Amino acid sequence: MTERQEYSNFLKHLFGTRVQKLNVNAGFTCPNRDGTLGIGGCTYCNNASFTPAFGRCSSSVTQQLLDAKHFYRGKYADTKYLAYFQSFTGTYAPVDKLRLLYDEALSVPDVVGLVVSTRPDCIGNEVLDLLEDINNDHRVIVEIGVESSHDRTLKLINRCHSWQCAQDAIKQLAQRGLVVGAHLILGLPGEDENDMMTTVDEIGKLPLATVKFHQLQVIKGTRLAHEWSRGDVEVVDWTPQEYADLCRRIIGRIPKHIIIERMVSTAPPQLLLHPKWGLKPAQFKEIFESDFE
Numbered sequence: 001m002t003e004r005q006e007y008s009n010f011l012k013h014l015f016g017t018r019v020q021k022l023n024v025n026a027g028f029t030c031p032n033r034d035g036t037l038g039i040g041g042c043t044y045c046n047n048a049s050f051t052p053a054f055g056r057c058s059s060s061v062t063q064q065l066l067d068a069k070h071f072y073r074g075k076y077a078d079t080k081y082l083a084y085f086q087s088f089t090g091t092y093a094p095v096d097k098l099r100l101l102y103d104e105a106l107s108v109p110d111v112v113g114l115v116v117s118t119r120p121d122c123i124g125n126e127v128l129d130l131l132e133d134i135n136n137d138h139r140v141i142v143e144i145g146v147e148s149s150h151d152r153t154l155k156l157i158n159r160c161h162s163w164q165c166a167q168d169a170i171k172q173l174a175q176r177g178l179v180v181g182a183h184l185i186l187g188l189p190g191e192d193e194n195d196m197m198t199t200v201d202e203i204g205k206l207p208l209a210t211v212k213f214h215q216l217q218v219i220k221g222t223r224l225a226h227e228w229s230r231g232d233v234e235v236v237d238w239t240p241q242e243y244a245d246l247c248r249r250i251i252g253r254i255p256k257h258i259i260i261e262r263m264v265s266t267a268p269p270q271l272l273l274h275p276k277w278g279l280k281p282a283q284f285k286e287i288f289e290s291d292f293e
């Protein structure tokens, strides 16, 4: 049976060299926060929990990338970089502005491609045209926030888009030749393992190159944190070992051609309310790989 490729090798093959993602905060917002679809955002969302310090400043895209390159200087030989538009919704701006921002990122020395993280309802025809055009000269990876295939869950967490919308966006991006990844969250309120497995099975039918998922984290200042602390919402309380077991079952259901980018997330300790595992990703990997039957 063919082995699943490691994510780092997948990127190396795609770009012909080792690449490092550099976070960029381009000042985007999100239609689920600016009033277009909603104002509160997804119930679990606090962008500060996944934006590194050098991506939070108000400096230009170029300066952020140069600062981030400086941060990684000397760590690895022969490394090139990908500009990672991760904060908020990476395609949520007029297409002319997007073009300027993406071009600016690609003009920074040693930046060889883009990773754009976005919502499935922010992939219109103009955005598809732009991404396809850039992808002709530089590889573009698009990460779609799917989270769950269950519309009742998407409603509960206030995603303000449907599962159908996510499927359509992924198919359209893949048809344009883009490398597409999906983002899922495990342990969303109201979901049991069967629900999660259904999502995983559905995801496996889509034209995806990568999947990344992580445990639901309760982050300070979010609506989920308020609901959870009041006892209005129950959040699953896995031990790292239990979660690692679940990851193994999940990965066993994902077709081998889909690369697993990651399976755990670690919000900054000062923001994290639950679960407080206190593990770095490498430590979780050790648990995942150890035999604890």
Ligand code: SF4
Residues within 6 Å of the ligand: 030, 031, 032, 033, 040, 041, 042, 045, 046, 047, 087, 088, 089, 119, 145, 159
């Ligand atoms: S998780 Fe993404 S889509 Fe949801 S509110 Fe946050 S930035 Fe917007």
